[in-house]
Amino acid sequence: MRIELPNPDGDPIWLEDGLLSSEPEPVAAVPVRVAYAAAHIILKDDASHRSSSADAIEMVDWDQTTAFRQHLASHGFGIAEAMDTAQRFELGWPAARRLIEQCGELDLDTGFIAGAGADQCNEVSDPTTLIDAVVEQVHIIQQAGGIAIILPMPWLCRWGCDEQQYVSIYRSIIEQSEGPVLLHWLGPMFMAELAGYFPGDSLDRILSIDVDKVRGVKMSMLDHDLEIEVRQRCRERGQIVLTGDDHHFCDLIAGDGKIPSQSIAIGARQVPDGDFSHALLGVLDGVAVPAGRALRHLAAGDLAGYRRWMQPCEDYGQRVFEAPTHLYKAGLAFTAWLNGHQHQPMLLHRIDLERDLDHLLDVARLASRAGAIADAGMAAERIELMMAGVHR
Numbered sequence: 001m002r003i004e005l006p007n008p009d010g011d012p013i014w015l016e017d018g019l020l021s022s023e024p025e026p027v028a029a030v031p032v033r034v035a036y037a038a039a040h041i042i043l044k045d046d047a048s049h050r051s052s053s054a055d056a057i058e059m060v061d062w063d064q065t066t067a068f069r070q071h072l073a074s075h076g077f078g079i080a081e082a083m084d085t086a087q088r089f090e091l092g093w094p095a096a097r098r099l100i101e102q103c104g105e106l107d108l109d110t111g112f113i114a115g116a117g118a119d120q121c122n123e124v125s126d127p128t129t130l131i132d133a134v135v136e137q138v139h140i141i142q143q144a145g146g147i148a149i150i151l152p153m154p155w156l157c158r159w160g161c162d163e164q165q166y167v168s169i170y171r172s173i174i175e176q177s178e179g180p181v182l183l184h185w186l187g188p189m190f191m192a193e194l195a196g197y198f199p200g201d202s203l204d205r206i207l208s209i210d211v212d213k214v215r216g217v218k219m220s221m222l223d224h225d226l227e228i229e230v231r232q233r234c235r236e237r238g239q240i241v242l243t244g245d246d247h248h249f250c251d252l253i254a255g256d257g258k259i260p261s262q263s264i265a266i267g268a269r270q271v272p273d274g275d276f277s278h279a280l281l282g283v284l285d286g287v288a289v290p291a292g293r294a295l296r297h298l299a300a301g302d303l304a305g306y307r308r309w310m311q312p313c314e315d316y317g318q319r320v321f322e323a324p325t326h327l328y329k330a331g332l333a334f335t336a337w338l339n340g341h342q343h344q345p346m347l348l349h350r351i352d353l354e355r356d357l358d359h360l361l362d363v364a365r366l367a368s369r370a371g372a373i374a375d376a377g378m379a380a381e382r383i384e385l386m387m388a389g390v391h392r
Helices: 053-059 062-074 093-106 127-143 154-158 163-175 202-207 224-236 249-254 288-299 303-320 325-338 348-354 357-370 376-387
Strands: 002-005 013-016 035-038 078-081 112-116 147-150 181-186 214-220 240-243 262-266 269-273 278-281
Touching (some): 035 288, 062 093, 093 112, 127 147, 224 240, 224 249, 249 303
Parallel strands (some): 147 181, 181 214
Antiparallel strands (some): 002 013
16 A cells, blocks of 8 residues: 655655565575664653653553563564663653563563663662662673663763773673673764763773673664774674664675674574674664565565665664763654554653654655665554544
8 A cells, every 4th residue: 555645844754664675585594693672662642741750660551561671572673671761761660570571471572682781779879879770780680581781871981080080980781790691882962971981991991801701782872983983802802892873874784795604692693793783773662564574585685675664774773862862762662652552652751752854754754765664554643643643
């Protein structure tokens, strides 16, 4: 089905059902990349009537949120839980812990990673409190069956910590935690106060503390060249990079395009090793169906097929994650709503309202072009409701 929608500010918007292609599905093959979709949370229909973060756990529609994670896993993706995509920094620890434990209860074949921070503390005033809190969350994630990724700690920026202080604090966390763990480098475009994070050579020094325990880093810097530099150094230590670059992930995941012949251990899992990045991306939340197909082409050795499916996903990601980048969740929730995964496109504190209609219409267009709209008729009806002001 192909549907034309009027656009009061430009050319008509065309929507069509996803994956309308005569191209045969790639032959099933062993995955050659580890890929985690950072999943957003879905709110109850009456969540807009609540404003306090203390109410966040009551705002979440837990059934729809869980079903959405199962949808992502059904297309081959592990779940990155309680990360920035789930509005972690606004959500609060009680809701984040419930997300983590419920994700573990799903016992997904694709596995899950979850963010370890210090948001169970009312106040973090000193390094000891910070270290103890992060270590506690690492243990909780591992008990739930997940791999812990140490979230960026904005207190280090607030305290003006230097390279040696970063190394010392991370060392204490690593020494008190069981492996495997991963690090997360989140850029200031996602959270402004993280400017200057990992000063000097602190990242490489921390990654080198215990390479058998610290198995790699997620790069969310939206800097293609920087990621490749870090990846080269990680490979020398037998570690991986998980790209979080929602602007350039097509090439970063493809790497040299070769089928890897070696693997490295991440806990009990053997992970393909080569000149490429694995993935932990928020954009996969919105384009799981076509991106999953792209990765199956890559696993089958069809690099051209991979690019044919993944490049439009990247085009979608560049629009969803455009500045101000931290508003990207609006595009993801909007896409999920168009596809019937949720009843409305709301985010906590209604930050979805900070993206204008032109942006959202273009998100819909690019989602359709990527093959990420399941039912063009339903999507068109919902867009017309939004244009009429029903969901704005």
